[in-house]
Amino acid sequence: MRSEDIDLVAALCRTRAGLKVDREKTYLIESRLGALARREGFGAVEDMLDALRARREERMIWSIVEAMALSETAFFRDREAFALLRDEILPGLARERGAKPLRVWSAACSTGQEAYSLAMMTDALATAAPVEIFGSDLSERALEKAQSGLYTQFEVQRGLPIRLLLQHFNKTDEMWSLSPRIRQRVRWKRINLIADLTALGRFDVILARNVVSGLDPVARARVLQSLAAALAPDGVLMLGVDETADDAPEALRPMPGRRGVFARDPAFQKAA
Amino acid sequence: MRTCLVVDDSRVIRKVARRILEDIGFEIAEASDGMEALAWCRAAMPDAVLLDWNMPLMNGVDFLRQLRKEPGGDDPVVVFCSVESDPNSIREALDAGAAEYIMKPFDGDIIEAKFAEAGLL
Secondary structure, three states, X not given: OOHXXXXXXXXXXXXXXXXXXXXXXXXXXXXXXXHHHHHOOOOOHHHHHHHHHHOOOHHHHHHXXXXXXXXXXXXXXXXXXXXHHHHHHHHHHHHHHXXXXXXXXXXXXXXXXXXXXXXXXXXXXXXOOOEEEEEEEOOHHHHHHHHHOEEEHHHHOOOOOHHHHHHHEEEEOOEEEEOHHHHOOEEEEEOOOOOOOHHHOOEEEEEOXXXXXXXXXXXXXXXXXXXXXXXXXXXXXXXXXXXXXXXXXXOEEEOOOOOOEEEEOOXXXXXX | OEEEEEEOOOHHHHHHHHHHHHHOXXXXXXXXXXXXXXHHHHHOOOOEEEEOOOOOOOOHHHHHHHHOOOOOOOOXXXXXXXXXXXXXXXXXXXXXXXXXXXXXXXXXXXHHHHHHHOOOO
């Protein structure tokens, strides 16, 4: 790839979504944008970017940013994190809330496996109040797939126990289709995490796993602060097991003994 | 070291599965059908069995039902690995005593995830 092409892609990703593009990983840029270029009818990534320079079309810009933001996901990714939610965090919060529904947000959920894992898990939990699950992503394409509830045989074998597959999915041709009952438990919305999130309301649990580590430091601090502000005072933020909230120390405190799990700092935005 | 018996009539599949399972710390024995697998188990029960369904002489489900009747035959954790992907067939395998079920084709990540799900890792 030409250096000016990498510059262009990196600048778009940073300004539109706060994404950090690793300039060394040209193969990654090539492979992610290559599929998009073909879909858009271009012979090569360079041609697509030249066309963009000639005419800065918003739709094209977002397609590029979304393709670069795409992340891998799987059902019940990080088994320990889900066990912690099931055995401690959700039952504890449910006791506090009584009859009030718990609100859980799977942020940057990609093709929806995390949100649906939460839906299947809470379906089996005997909480007094219902659990409302929200899934969001930057990519409309990813959300469309999430909403369809259709997954390949390959996808349903990554992290999904076979008994849950039989319980909640039907086989239709070569795809596995999630039951309407579980699908209806999740609400979807396109959300750019660097935008103003105050209209979303308060959440009891937010999962933003392996998201902030892909952002540039300025965006990372901003997103961590916004997520903290979207937490209920006793709410819980789950990042990836290897991620920290060091860029927003005033907003979030690590929960002792729980890797990647954070509580809202009691003093954060108290005046507001 | 824990042992896993890989039962499949395809030599290629056995070889691929052996490599993946050795990487996650299993010692491997191989059998090409249910009869041969049963002979292995009678000599020494493995900790795990990766089990194909359609094989000559004795198929996977018949092997599993027979295994559970043997002395110590309840101990091995059995993970099916078959091209069979019909939900009713999968249910039949689970009812016969399988802990997990892999639909072919598989890769290392799938085997590792399924073995973790079956409590083998």
